[in-house]
Amino acid sequence: MTTTSDHSSRPAEPVDGPAVVPSRRRRLVLAVVAAVVAVALVVLVVVLSGRDDAAGDGAASSTPSATTSSGASSPSASAPTTPGAEPSAPAGSAQAVPVDGNEPPPQRPPVALDAGDDVDGVTGSLALVEEIDGSAQGPGNINGPALRITVRLVNGTDADLALSGVAVSVFHGADRTPASPLEDRSQSPFAGDLPPGDAAEGVYVLRVPADDRDDIRVEVGVRPGAAVMVFTGAV
Structure with a gap:
C-alpha cells in the first residue's frame, strides 16, 4: 500500500523577514534625515533673524550720533554771512594775520649820509664814507674804484642784537x-652779538x-623784517 506524504501538497508559507527589515530601516533613516533638516532650517532662520536685528539696531544707534555731530558744527557753517565779508574766527580762537613772505620790509624816510637814524631802539649812522681803489681777492672780483663805508650801530635795547642779521646795501x-x-x-x-x-x-x-x-643810497637793515634805515647824498 503506497502512502502519499502531505508535505508535497501544502502551499509554501510566505517568509517576509528579509523583505520587511530593509523597508523599516529605510523609513527610519528618512525620518531621521527629515528631523535633522528641520532642525537645521530652524537654526538658520534664528541666525538670520539675529543678524537682521543687529543691523537694524546698529543703523538706529548710528543715526543720533551723526545728527549730533552735524548739529555741533552747523551753527558756524549755517550762520548767515554778508556777501564779500571775511569770515569771522570762532570765539576764543586767535585769527591769523596773513603775511606775504615776498613782501620787502618797510623803509624809513631817507636821511643825509652824515645823519643818524633809529629803528626799534637801535641807532645807526655812517661813521665814514671813503673813496678808494678796491683790490679784488676772490674769483669774479675786479680791481677798481670803490667806496668803503663804515656803518656804526648802537644797541639801545635791553637784549643782545645779532649782528649776523645786519644787511648793508x-x-x-x-x-x-x-x-x-x-x-x-x-x-x-658785522659779526657776533652786540x-x-x-x-x-x-x-x-x-x-x-x-x-x-652824486646820488648814493645806503640801506641798513638791523634785523630781518625790521624797517630799513636809508642814507642818501653825494660823495
Whole structure:
C-alpha cells in the first residue's frame, strides 16, 4: 500500500523577514534625515533673524550720533554771512594775520649820509664814507674804484642784537644801480652779538664808478623784517 506524504501538497508559507527589515530601516533613516533638516532650517532662520536685528539696531544707534555731530558744527557753517565779508574766527580762537613772505620790509624816510637814524631802539649812522681803489681777492672780483663805508650801530635795547642779521646795501645814480660787493682786504662786516648799551662798527667795500657818486643810497637793515634805515647824498 503506497502512502502519499502531505508535505508535497501544502502551499509554501510566505517568509517576509528579509523583505520587511530593509523597508523599516529605510523609513527610519528618512525620518531621521527629515528631523535633522528641520532642525537645521530652524537654526538658520534664528541666525538670520539675529543678524537682521543687529543691523537694524546698529543703523538706529548710528543715526543720533551723526545728527549730533552735524548739529555741533552747523551753527558756524549755517550762520548767515554778508556777501564779500571775511569770515569771522570762532570765539576764543586767535585769527591769523596773513603775511606775504615776498613782501620787502618797510623803509624809513631817507636821511643825509652824515645823519643818524633809529629803528626799534637801535641807532645807526655812517661813521665814514671813503673813496678808494678796491683790490679784488676772490674769483669774479675786479680791481677798481670803490667806496668803503663804515656803518656804526648802537644797541639801545635791553637784549643782545645779532649782528649776523645786519644787511648793508648800496645803490648809485638816478636808476639806483646796485653796487657790487668787493672782497677787499680792508672790509670787516658785522659779526657776533652786540650787548645792550654797546656799539659796533662794520666795514663794507663796494664797487661804485668814480663818475656816478652824486646820488648814493645806503640801506641798513638791523634785523630781518625790521624797517630799513636809508642814507642818501653825494660823495
